[in-house]
């Protein structure tokens with residue numbers, strides 16, 4: 254039996270585990286905290302702009318389980334907000350248990366509160382992962398889905414200090430990269446000014462702390478746009494945001510609130526005393542990060558060098574997914590790379606040719622484009638997402654953006670990849 258070990262249970266790790274299990278492997282996933290989904294626990298926006306196309310391609314390829322779960326758990330669908338169309342918002346407070354059930358249904362062993370601290374390597378091959386307790390977990394092939402958020406030292410060095418985000422480093426221990434432990438030199442993303450890392454682009458307010466009227470509007474419409482008094486408009490923080498799809502002027506002169514269960518506030522941070530001067534927010538209180546008045550998590554400081562099959566360079570049996578695989582932003586982006594990494598991990602054990610998604614698909618073009626760009630100095634200063642910025646512009650220009658399910662299904666069929674993730678390879 255092929256044994257795949259997935260490091261990290263964010264959206265990319267969950268997708269990788271699912272894809273490997275569907276391809277016939279015995280799968281174990283190790284997650285350092287007590288909840289799956291990582292930064293997806295405080296996200297929620299999907300199907301906006303080109304993410305719709307990417308999700309539908311994954312569904313046509315047989316990797317739709319996690320998108321179906323998001324859709325089943327959506328609080329709002331088909332919402333437009335500045336710069337974004339036809340978005341859905343999943344409920345961040347109920348998403349995690351549902352995903353766990355989906356994975357368990359596929360027989361995946363999920364080990365929570367299990368932080369990988371080291372690896373055992375022989376030559377170019379990883380033999381096992383070593384967890385905090387000293388236990389050694391062996392496998393035939395490994396997937397690094399440990400993300401790029403934090404740990405605290407990075408938030409201190411490249412941000413405004415630990416903002417007490419959902420990754421809860423003080424409680425569960427810092428993120429540890431499998432790639433870095435294997436002594437592969439990681440890639441560091443940069444901000445527009447050339448400094449390293451990028452700050453996460455949204456925080457969450459407790460909905461009970463909003464005025465009754467504001468809360469009701471938010472729950473009815475899904476989105477509320479509040480204008481920011483000119484003395485508080487903060488154009489200067491835009492280049493630092495991880496989510497370049499929101500680094501547009503409308504987000505500096507307005508506060509955009511989104512109903513994801515919490516009231517998601519589309520800005521990296523906002524001083525609480527200033528926030529409370531805005532009508533409806535007089536009693537506002539941060540839910541994530543707890544110190545959203547002063548900062549947010551810092552990301553993109555450790556990407557694995559890999560090719561478009563997501564195999565990590567210089568190692569025989571390590572694949573990567575999600576933010577680890579490129580400077581990419583988003584749940585959808587994490588899921589589509591996770592699906593590919595999980596499938597290729599199984600192919601590796603069976604000596605099969607690795608799958609590389611063709612550039613005729615938005616998902617294939619996205620992975621290849623992000624990797625091409627990351628080889629350039631300027632490309633390292635951008636983040637890539639189907640939902641905005643340079644890649645969404647490219648999607649439109651190359652006619653890869655579509656909201657027509659039938660057309661997307663036909664496109665996938667033309668590449669011969671319909672249901673590829675539903676095939677048992679073992």
Ligand SMILES: Cc1cc2nc3c(=O)[nH]c(=O)nc-3n(C[C@H](O)[C@H](O)[C@H](O)COP(=O)(O)OP(=O)(O)OC[C@H]3O[C@@H](n4cnc5c(N)ncnc54)[C@H](O)[C@@H]3O)c2cc1C
Pocket residue numbers: 260261262263264265266283284285286289290291292293295296297298299367368369370398399400401402420427428429430453454455456550574575576577581582583584585587
């Ligand atoms: C505040 C915020 C809001 C966001 N909002 C949205 C949104 O609305 N829509 C959207 O599409 N995207 C959003 N994003 C971006 C999106 O969440 C991420 O790009 C994507 O989910 C990353 O997934 P990942 O699996 O690569 O990494 P992560 O989500 O970082 O998951 C990595 C996981 O690995 C675990 N891990 C790390 N090290 C170890 C170890 N040594 N051993 C075991 N486990 C380990 C971590 O605990 C974590 O669970 C948001 C991000 C943030 C921070």
